Amino acid sequence: MTTKLFGEPVRRREDARLVAGNGRYLDDLGANALAVAFVRSPHAHALITGIDVDDAIDVEGLVAIYTWEDLPAGVREPLPLLIPHPALTHGRTAYCLAKDVVRHVGEPIVMVVATDRYIAEDVCERIQVSYEFLKPVVGLETAVSGPNLVHEDVPGNIGAHMIQEVAAKDGRATRDVIAAAPHTLEFRLDIERSACMPMEGKGVYARWDADDRSLRVYSSTQTSTSVRMAIAAKLGLPLPKVEVIAPDVGGGFGVKIVHPWPEEILVPWAAILLNREVKWSEDRREHFISSAHERAQVQHVKVGFDDEGHVLGLDVEILHDHGAYTPYGIIVPIITSTQLLGPYKIGSYRVEFFSVYTNTVQVTPYRGAGRPQGVFCMERTMDKIAQYLGKDRTLVRAANFIQPDEFPYDQQMIFQDGRPLIYDSGDYPESLRKLKDLIGWDEFPLMQSKAAEEGRKLGIGVGCYVEGTGVGPYEGGHVQVTSDGRVHVSTGLTSQGQGHETVFAQIAATELGVPIEKVSVVTGDTRRFGYAVGTFASRAAVMSGNAIALACRKVKEKALRIAADALEADPADLEITDGMVHVVGAPSASIPLATVAVLSNPLRYAFDEEAKRATQFATSGSMDKPPVAEGQEPGLEGKDYYSPVRSTFASGMHAAIVETDPDTAEIKILRYAVVHDCGKMINPMLVEGQIHGGVAQGVGGALYEKMVYDEHGQLLNASFMDFLMPYVTEIPFIETDHLETPSPLNPLGIKGAGEAGVIPVSAVIAGAIEDAEKIVIDRMPISPSDLYALRDSSRTSGAVSRLRNTQ
Amino acid sequence: MKPPSFVYHAPATVAEAVEALAAAGADGKVLAGGQSLIPLMNMRLAAPGHLVDINHVAGLAEITAEPGGVRVGALARHAEVEASETAHAAQPLVREALRLVAHPAVRNRGTTVGSIVHADPAAEMPAVLALLDGSVRVRGPEGERDIPAGEFFVGPMESSLRTGELAVSVFFPSARGGTAILEVARRHGDYAMAGVAALVAPDHAKVACLSVGAVPVVVDVTEAEGDWKRAAELVQDQIDPEADIHATADYRRHLTGVLTERALKAAADA
């Protein structure tokens, strides 16, 4: 049995529990808690003129009805704007319960507490809210051109406007470079809205202990530490009296990093006020209309390039739809703007975005967080250049790649963490070589023409991306070895199914030299670890993984020192194998780590046999020194933090072969290939799992999912019946290959892998459909009905440009 | 997404079920597999005051061969009908069509009779029943009657079943010719954007189209005389599809044409 588990495809330790139905999700807790339901706005934009509860108050089982008027001082304020930015000149956030105005369908207006959720919903149905209608603003272009405003005091509906420019080496501005370039292209791209759609919605369950005056809150969140601080602040409670725990969480994908959600404040507040346990679990319709969406952008692109396809200048203008509010600031368009550059050296680059309010659900990061849009823009640009020059699409990409000897590579922009966009490492030419091998890029034209002879339409597409992962500011890890030899690892960030119990245990087992069975991992529980940022931005493995490794190293150092005393050896001669500290090369001179843990804690009282060894008349320590040496602490434990100077940049490339039905316009993915580089892999099987899940969501975004709003701001497909999340039957077999370019930035050499799979899928599929159909694809997602319409208009009017035949 | 309260009835016999339904009148609903009704109730789009659960009624799950076809009882689940060799021997189109209905989990619970009574114009089994000129046997306070498929479907989610009536079985006739069903759905198992069930007999040919009208649209294409492209045009002339968020009306019409041609060809070859 080896303890060197780092890098091994260890099976997920959490699966036995989760797959057998023994997970404990939010709604599994608090069986006797009071239930909450909300009256939510059925209108996209209206003044609230009255709330009439007369019909509702007699319902048996009703406990309380609250509106904004009922809220205490701290809770009456608008929710926090989590990430302020100087360019976000008109940031706006919602109230916990709407005050006077509603700005999207689904905004909470009245909170109902009842003995169960059935009754709470009965009560909601009987509450009459009267409205005075305001003109809804729906659609990006309507928002910026029309006279109607989402927020009265935000002119033009523009919440943020930002320009970033990286001039050419000779100092020329991007637009001048493009004007003087040998070739130029100009086009418009559209990406529609999708959403995280975790299997488990949000949920909050609060218990107030009136005697102890302490509050425990369970939330299906991606950040329990920050929810805790928000609750303490808003409710005016001392921080040590508030505990927040993320139980098993059934997926997050970004929506649960936003916080505090109104319910995360309201539910604990009601629990204290009523001195009863209170719980709210979001249902699917609520999740559709009152959590968050992402992706929608319109991009106007101008590019100048030379005969080889080198991009000399790239000018991108983005309209970004951020819905009714901006609680998460402008992180999404900033990521689009910066990560758009991908693995390329662009001669000069100008990016300008307008972040725009509409009367729709707010937009906050969803796995990929703006990158899919940026990559769509850049990769469509590369395809168009190749098409224009009659060159192979991979050659144009290769011509623009940053080369392996050019790292660290400074893109001269500011990334989402406020730090320079400097790529730490990578090998893009090798990635592309592997990808072309994997998919059979060079053989494809033959396959395509053979299929054409049978009347079949096949196409191939490719897309590359670079993903900044592991953003700061920090995470911490705590590792304790107890006298039974068990190793308890905790970190503050949360888990939503990624497999942290496995990978963090692999790291600890490897660092400490103990069997993985001895290691247990706790995440997202403020009782165990109080300082953390959260799980998002592909950061958990990088941040907490390194912090846990560093904490383990502290523990190991201490263990070796104590063991050296006991074994009368030099710590430098000791190592730990299988939980035994022993002299290198002399396994018999050894002491169990469990015993070291006993010795690390000088005792007065022997509570069991083992403990006797550490009591005052049993130890043989020097009588001139204190039992706990100066600068030392009792116990075999260690805590450390990892705080990176800046993000580490993972990368990858995808390719797909699709077939389109010449008659029905159905689109089928025949093959999907991924080459992925996230530095050193802690567990290749889990990395693949992350890729598979990501690609599946990417396929959703490319071919199935969109939020369909009508002009009144009604979401027409707010259920899984009509919002088409792909089933397993829609997801192709995913072929993967890896490259490991270690990050020089952290002790373990790792980079994040969580979001990667989703990022380039729309770009890849668009390229492949374009190749099959010879019709320009500039709008995603695309459905068979859309493709049919495109074929039709390219046949009849030429309104849709056909591709030149480059064969 | 919780239903308002209702009175729950669990009759043990057809007679008790009919009695409970009759007593409830317009405020009563039959609960069969619940795969359509429960979601509607959870979303409070349906709020029956009385739910008559027929899952405990004896003798309703039978699938029996009868002269000229197969009779499927009201509690026979899609999955049971799909697996039934009796049903398959009498009419292979039944199994073929059921494989397009939802997913295994839904088919384990949902009933074929329920799906026909539910009368969703996008559903497969109503189209199959209409194509084959099958019938629905119902029991009400006034006794039993058989309603021919042609009179059963009257509008979207609307059948000629009267208040207080229970559908006890449906009858799928065997056919003298080949049959086939094809559809295009957005995802596997979804209600189709368009679908065509076809029957080609020595002396006649016809199709039933789903998702292109208020009820399954049956078109006799005998006059096309085996020119299935021509048959597709005949069908396209007869349908009036609507647009929704998944497909334009144009695309539905186009698909129906493509599928008509393909399904007739498959039926002719079957």
Ligand SMILES: Cc1cc2nc3c(=O)[nH]c(=O)nc-3n(C[C@H](O)[C@H](O)[C@H](O)COP(=O)(O)OP(=O)(O)OC[C@H]3O[C@@H](n4cnc5c(N)ncnc54)[C@H](O)[C@@H]3O)c2cc1C
């Ligand atoms: C995810 C999902 C996907 C689906 N996809 C498809 C699909 O692709 N194609 C398809 O055809 N269907 C589909 N369905 C519907 C499924 O086939 C249902 O099972 C079926 O429509 C109704 O059968 P049921 O037994 O569940 O009826 P219930 O839901 O119990 O009842 C439906 C309606 O019929 C009435 N009813 C039922 N039985 C009787 C009876 N014996 N007498 C009188 N009234 C009765 C009920 O009162 C109710 O109004 C899908 C369902 C789901 C949940």
